[in-house]
Amino acid sequence: MAEAKERKLPAPTVSQETQAYWDAAAKGKLLVRKCTSCGQAHHYPRTICPFCFSDKTEWIEASGKGTIYSYSVMRRAPVPYAMAYVTLAEGPRMVTNIVDCDFDKLKCEQPVKLVFKPTDGGPPLPMFTPA
Amino acid sequence: MSIKGKAYIAGIYEHPTRLAKDISLAQIHAQVAKGALEDAGLTKDDVDGYFCAGDAPGLGPMSMVEYMGLKPRHVDSTDTGGSSYVLHVGHAAEAIAAGKCKVALITLAGRPRAEGMATGTVPRSRGGTPTPDEPFEFPYGPTVVNMYAMCAMRHMHEYGTTSEQLAWIKVAASHHAQHNPHALMRDVVTVEQVVNSPMISDPLHRLDCCVITDGGGAIVVVAPEIAAKLKRPKVKLIGAGEFVKTQMGGKVDLTYSGARFSGAAAFAEAGVKPADIKYASIYDSFTITVLMQLEDLGFCEKGKGGAFVSDGNLIAGTGKLPFNTDGGGLCSNHPGNRGGLTKVLEAVRQLRGEAHPAVQVKNCNLAVAHGTGGSLGLRHGSATVILERE
Numbered sequence: 001m002a003e004a005k006e007r008k009l010p011a012p013t014v015s016q017e018t019q020a021y022w023d024a025a026a027k028g029k030l031l032v033r034k035c036t037s038c039g040q041a042h043h044y045p046r047t048i049c050p051f052c053f054s055d056k057t058e059w060i061e062a063s064g065k066g067t068i069y070s071y072s073v074m075r076r077a078p079v080p081y082a083m084a085y086v087t088l089a090e091g092p093r094m095v096t097n098i099v100d101c102d103f104d105k106l107k108c109e110q111p112v113k114l115v116f117k118p119t120d121g122g123p124p125l126p127m128f129t130p131a
Numbered sequence: 132m133s134i135k136g137k138a139y140i141a142g143i144y145e146h147p148t149r150l151a152k153d154i155s156l157a158q159i160h161a162q163v164a165k166g167a168l169e170d171a172g173l174t175k176d177d178v179d180g181y182f183c184a185g186d187a188p189g190l191g192p193m194s195m196v197e198y199m200g201l202k203p204r205h206v207d208s209t210d211t212g213g214s215s216y217v218l219h220v221g222h223a224a225e226a227i228a229a230g231k232c233k234v235a236l237i238t239l240a241g242r243p244r245a246e247g248m249a250t251g252t253v254p255r256s257r258g259g260t261p262t263p264d265e266p267f268e269f270p271y272g273p274t275v276v277n278m279y280a281m282c283a284m285r286h287m288h289e290y291g292t293t294s295e296q297l298a299w300i301k302v303a304a305s306h307h308a309q310h311n312p313h314a315l316m317r318d319v320v321t322v323e324q325v326v327n328s329p330m331i332s333d334p335l336h337r338l339d340c341c342v343i344t345d346g347g348g349a350i351v352v353v354a355p356e357i358a359a360k361l362k363r364p365k366v367k368l369i370g371a372g373e374f375v376k377t378q379m380g381g382k383v384d385l386t387y388s389g390a391r392f393s394g395a396a397a398f399a400e401a402g403v404k405p406a407d408i409k410y411a412s413i414y415d416s417f418t419i420t421v422l423m424q425l426e427d428l429g430f431c432e433k434g435k436g437g438a439f440v441s442d443g444n445l446i447a448g449t450g451k452l453p454f455n456t457d458g459g460g461l462c463s464n465h466p467g468n469r470g471g472l473t474k475v476l477e478a479v480r481q482l483r484g485e486a487h488p489a490v491q492v493k494n495c496n497l498a499v500a501h502g503t504g505g506s507l508g509l510r511h512g513s514a515t516v517i518l519e520r521e
């Protein structure tokens with residue numbers, strides 16, 4: 001793909017609450033926040049569980065396996081891209097992109113695996129590609 | 132306490148412009164306020180409650196209260212995006228029922244066309260301190276259209292809904308818009324034209340999207356004793372509901388909207404059923420928005436929306452459920468990218484018998500107006516009102 005066709009990704013804003021998530025991303029790991037009171041993982045990560053409101057939550061490392069819940073190829077962009085929700089093996093569905101593939105062959109429920117893409121001056125973003 | 136029968140919609144006004152190059156944002160708010168008060172037969176000095184949302188310039192209601200010279204004893208600037216004004220009708224009724232005001236004014240204005248805003252296709256950061264969700268969404272490029280498109284994609288996957296079925300919603304809106312001299316798009320379109328229009332974000336085509344327009348509108352909600360003294364036909368509020376639907380901590384479900392809850396609350400309060408409704412104003416930012424809300428409001432079974440909207444079933448005069456007879460956001464007007472207020476306006480016109488004769492529903496005595504604001508695929512505010520001709 002030509003250099004000019006590379007999509008530039010803006011850097012995420014890192015907060016006190018999510019520093020560890022982005023530090024892990026820089027090392028190629030996807031973290032998920034899990035509650036030890038109700039046992040459920042959630043996304044995006046919070047210190048207080050959005051299901052049971054317990055403050056007993058901890059980071060776990062995601063396996064990087066998932067399936068596409070839904071997607072849409074944004075055709076009217078300088079470089080078309082595939083917006084998606086991926087269902088993680090750990091449970092939560094996350095907003096992401098599907099990359100490095102033929103967009104016309106994407107399907108709901110298709111298995112995908114974790115990759116990281118660099119951002120403009122910030123930590124890399126967890127994305128997915130067909131498994 | 133219920134708001135059933137505690138308030139009436141006495142005045143409405145829709146700005147005729149669709150491109151407001153030479154009018155300021157504040158000016159549009161005042162023009163629509165003046166129009167709605169004159170329609171009701173009331174004056175500015177009668178207003179003791181004021182409602183606006185994030186489209187109004189300034190902090191909450193303060194700048195517009197000053198600009199228009201109002202003296203409200205009750206204000207509310209709840210912002211749930213395009214559904215805000217439907218929600219405001221319910222809140223106005225609550226305030227009136229509680230004795231906090233008697234004449235509530237709701238205004239909306241916007242100039243996205245004049246300002247050259249790329250409304251649907253460019254991701255937008257709100258600026259300032261980011262919302263907690265923003266770092267986990269904005270860098271991936273969510274736009275208005277691709278997040279609604281993901282709902283459509285999942286609906287197609289689970290229920291077999293087709294692009295042709297979605298197209299029927301635009302076709303019905305276009306049949307109505309041909310009679311509205313102010314509508315931005317007045318040409319009747321076919322299913323083929325919709326599905327052959329350029330793909331914006333799969334599976335939504337250009338003609339699955341609403342128009343982008345400048346303009347605005349206003350609503351005057353009054354106490355029963357005020358309505359009794361006015362000369363206009365009486366439109367009574369009998370039910371209202373609201374809900375905020377989110378990603379639920381990652382338990383994302385794109386197959387339904389908050390209308391499931393706001394609608395159920397409004398119908399329960401009104402004591403009527405979807406089958407009783409003669410006319411429906413349904414938020415139409417995209418064709419998929421309409422289809423999902425019709426299912427969630429209970430007009431058809433979940434997953435059967437595609438069949439329900441097909442073959443002209445939403446067209447006045449021929450279909451079972453006439454919807455958005457002014458042409459709606461899909462063809463007529465989506466002022467300031469916020470289409471909830473105009474939904475209430477056309478419902479009131481239908482109940483008054485003041486819709487265009489070509490689309491006026493016969494004996495229209497019961498109507499619903501429903502709004503979805505924000506992003507159907509990320510998080511959105513839903514608001515439903517049920518109105519009755521007295």
Ligand SMILES: [Zn+2]
Nearest residue numbers: 035038049052
């Ligand atoms: Zn928990």
